Amino acid sequence: MPIDILMPALSPTMEEGKLAKWLKAEGDTISAGDVIAEIETDKATMEVEAVDEGTLGKILVAEGTDNVKVNAKIAILLAEGEDASAMDSGGDAPAADKPAPAQAEASSAPAVASAPTPAAPAPETADDPEVPEGTQMKSSTVREALRDAMAEEMRRDPDVFVMGEEVAEYQGAYKITQGLLDEFTAKRVIDTPITEHGFAGLGVGAAMAGLKPIVEFMTFNFAMQAIDQIINSAAKTLYMSGGQMGAPIVFRGPNGAAARVGAQHSQDYASWYAHVPGLKVIQPYSAADAKGLLKAAIRDPNPVIFLENEILYGHSFEIPDMDDFVLPIGKAKVERSGTDVTLVSWGIGMTYTMKAADELAGMGISAEVINLRTIRPLDIDTVLASVRKTGRIVTIEEAFPMCSVSSEIAYQVQEKAFDYLDAPILRVTGKDVPMPYAANLEKLALPNVGEVIDAVKAVTYTA
Amino acid sequence: MATARKTTSASSKSTSRTRSSAKKAQPAIAKFDKDEELHAYREMLLIRRFEEKAGQLYGMGLIGGFCHLYIGQEAVVVGMQMAKKDGDQMITGYRDHGHMLAMDLDPKGVMAELTGRRGGLSKGKGGSMHMFSKEKHFYGGHGIVGAQVSLGTGLGFANKYRENGNVAMAFFGDGASNQGQVYESFNMAELWKLPVVYVVENNKYGMGTSVARASATTDLSQRGDSFGIPGKQVDGMDVRAVKAASEEALEWCREGKGPFILEMITYRYRGHSMSDPAKYRSKDEVQKMRTEHDPIEQVRARLMENGWASEDDLKGIDKEVRARVAEAAEFAQTDPEPDASELYTDILL
Numbered sequence: 169m170p171i172d173i174l175m176p177a178l179s180p181t182m183e184e185g186k187l188a189k190w191l192k193a194e195g196d197t198i199s200a201g202d203v204i205a206e207i208e209t210d211k212a213t214m215e216v217e218a219v220d221e222g223t224l225g226k227i228l229v230a231e232g233t234d235n236v237k238v239n240a241k242i243a244i245l246l247a248e249g250e251d252a253s254a255m256d257s258g259g260d261a262p263a264a265d266k267p268a269p270a271q272a273e274a275s276s277a278p279a280v281a282s283a284p285t286p287a288a289p290a291p292e293t294a295d296d297p298e299v300p301e302g303t304q305m306k307s308s309t310v311r312e313a314l315r316d317a318m319a320e321e322m323r324r325d326p327d328v329f330v331m332g333e334e335v336a337e338y339q340g341a342y343k344i345t346q347g348l349l350d351e352f353t354a355k356r357v358i359d360t361p362i363t364e365h366g367f368a369g370l371g372v373g374a375a376m377a378g379l380k381p382i383v384e385f386m387t388f389n390f391a392m393q394a395i396d397q398i399i400n401s402a403a404k405t406l407y408m409s410g411g412q413m414g415a416p417i418v419f420r421g422p423n424g425a426a427a428r429v430g431a432q433h434s435q436d437y438a439s440w441y442a443h444v445p446g447l448k449v450i451q452p453y454s455a456a457d458a459k460g461l462l463k464a465a466i467r468d469p470n471p472v473i474f475l476e477n478e479i480l481y482g483h484s485f486e487i488p489d490m491d492d493f494v495l496p497i498g499k500a501k502v503e504r505s506g507t508d509v510t511l512v513s514w515g516i517g518m519t520y521t522m523k524a525a526d527e528l529a530g531m532g533i534s535a536e537v538i539n540l541r542t543i544r545p546l547d548i549d550t551v552l553a554s555v556r557k558t559g560r561i562v563t564i565e566e567a568f569p570m571c572s573v574s575s576e577i578a579y580q581v582q583e584k585a586f587d588y589l590d591a592p593i594l595r596v597t598g599k600d601v602p603m604p605y606a607a608n609l610e611k612l613a614l615p616n617v618g619e620v621i622d623a624v625k626a627v628t629y630t631a
Numbered sequence: 632m633a634t635a636r637k638t639t640s641a642s643s644k645s646t647s648r649t650r651s652s653a654k655k656a657q658p659a660i661a662k663f664d665k666d667e668e669l670h671a672y673r674e675m676l677l678i679r680r681f682e683e684k685a686g687q688l689y690g691m692g693l694i695g696g697f698c699h700l701y702i703g704q705e706a707v708v709v710g711m712q713m714a715k716k717d718g719d720q721m722i723t724g725y726r727d728h729g730h731m732l733a734m735d736l737d738p739k740g741v742m743a744e745l746t747g748r749r750g751g752l753s754k755g756k757g758g759s760m761h762m763f764s765k766e767k768h769f770y771g772g773h774g775i776v777g778a779q780v781s782l783g784t785g786l787g788f789a790n791k792y793r794e795n796g797n798v799a800m801a802f803f804g805d806g807a808s809n810q811g812q813v814y815e816s817f818n819m820a821e822l823w824k825l826p827v828v829y830v831v832e833n834n835k836y837g838m839g840t841s842v843a844r845a846s847a848t849t850d851l852s853q854r855g856d857s858f859g860i861p862g863k864q865v866d867g868m869d870v871r872a873v874k875a876a877s878e879e880a881l882e883w884c885r886e887g888k889g890p891f892i893l894e895m896i897t898y899r900y901r902g903h904s905m906s907d908p909a910k911y912r913s914k915d916e917v918q919k920m921r922t923e924h925d926p927i928e929q930v931r932a933r934l935m936e937n938g939w940a941s942e943d944d945l946k947g948i949d950k951e952v953r954a955r956v957a958e959a960a961e962f963a964q965t966d967p968e969p970d971a972s973e974l975y976t977d978i979l980l
Binding site: 329355360361363365366367368369370371372373374375376377378379396397400401405406407408409410411412413414445446448469470 | 720722751752753754755756757758761762763764765770771772773774775778780781782783784785786787788789790792793811812815816818819822976977978979980
């Protein structure tokens, strides 16, 4: 029986990649462990090793092909004694169930992971006053946007530097700092030892002395090791010093669930940091959010927590093609206008929300979508203006429900727009459980488009 | 060397005592001239009298919360202050009043901060443990044990980044010397050759726990050994020894050789904080330190011996210092509390 060789995944969140090069030709004999091809993503290049032995019967995906989906058949391996004729009979049928069921679900585990990456909705720049009319747009991934933001600010201000684990020579654990070392040298792009508490404190000290550090955490899960320095030193010093000394520092990195990395690597910390006076907290969704807000964060004289998302890194968005695109911190964006219900989300929650809004439109429900962009200070005015129009609100986020950002929004809306509400405020959140590993359980633990639609139906009484 | 070191860490205090006494066999003592002796005397006396007054005001209920007095340890900060250059920074933990006075901060501002008044260094919003002065290069005043060590390492990082030739002095106690982030900081400081002098103020007790009961190895000057950071034990009750060691350490850092550790063997006469009953040590122990090793009395004796000051001269200095402290205390009691509007200021810039 011929064996299908499938496109492998390089990381838990990889959806597709480029088949860069074949190192074996059709007819070559292959032993298990032989390197047969090279594949690339925007993050990394890897060699594909043969698992089985045999003869390379047919190459199905030519080298140089972009956007090859994970688990797509890329070649057929013939076992000893088989010839090309076996490929026709054995071809497709086993291929369908070749990946183990768990793997098949894994690739679609977080609802967003199955989203066609480039299909993300273009932001309505019309209500972004920062973008002059007639500005050209260009496509950018969130990853590129973050890198460009740092590079531009480092060119602008010699006091800005970036430090963290693997940010320099490795080019970033998630390739966010790619290319920065070359341009800015090891003086300003600094690989740290694995000591979050220590280097966070070192960064805050450097900021107190007037430098402007960007401290990258490989993920915000590891920042819990450093949270004392973030809260007690960075956030409180300005107040404790009577305004004499603050810490102009950005703590950034991926936050929240990636895919299949389990409980200790899958937590959204937005509400933790948003709880603390003296911090600003940003959670961008699109590439434009990422670029405009990271530039603003670096310029801000206060400590800023910048919560990215690993799954969003590879997503492409339209972004204004401007020399210096900076967004205001603390200002939400109405991503989509509507009249029947207000959907408030931020970060990766926006992916469910935008899709739900599309589906709701098909059902005759007009949803207004607000992308918060900044969690603290919270732009409650934009939310209230919308609720006064629609009379209904649903919040969407991946974090745990207890004491969540949603809880705070619900509190402020009932306090300030009680008389405008036509239904209880509902929230769609991650479930109140540590993130499970099993693909099906992980999917259940995260919110999804269906839950958003159900919540909207409930508040619009259209169930 | 390696074997000797192993013996030290593996076993007895006697070994480490041998090693420290070996080091003390030829302690570097700075030669002080008359002006230096008088300067040290005046500065240490100011701290002593200030702290005594703070203790009184605390007892009167005018100072709230935690208040950690520096009495007994004055020579450490004054000796370092005499060795440092303009622009060198200091950062310390919560026992910080002495550091601020040594960094030339106005006693009125410090005392008014203790009483929570608007003229306090932090407008009354920081308190005893949280005061700062960018102008005088004093970076706090930190309430979390050990946090100032990483922060101070960051000050050193900034000095190196800017190539300004300055050195950061990060003070911490024997208690803090067991915190994890201290070693994270040591590692980065040596790895990147940062100009930081780590000053361990070993006053023998981390709150109520003696060093021997908290630390597997008690020669804290060697705590940077595995990172290759040189360290020295210093008689922290002798301001001349402190100055000499500090000069050496500061010079080491200024030459770009990386960090240096100074373990100042010192003693606090008062409790850990005002609410400390001090049952963990005997009155005799305290009394012995006071009578035999008092840092101020040592200078006083030398001034008299050398004929550099008469009893009357010294009384005059004492009077001056008392007047300054009295003025500070008066200000700290009459200055109004911060305006209610200050509640919401200085949270963000």
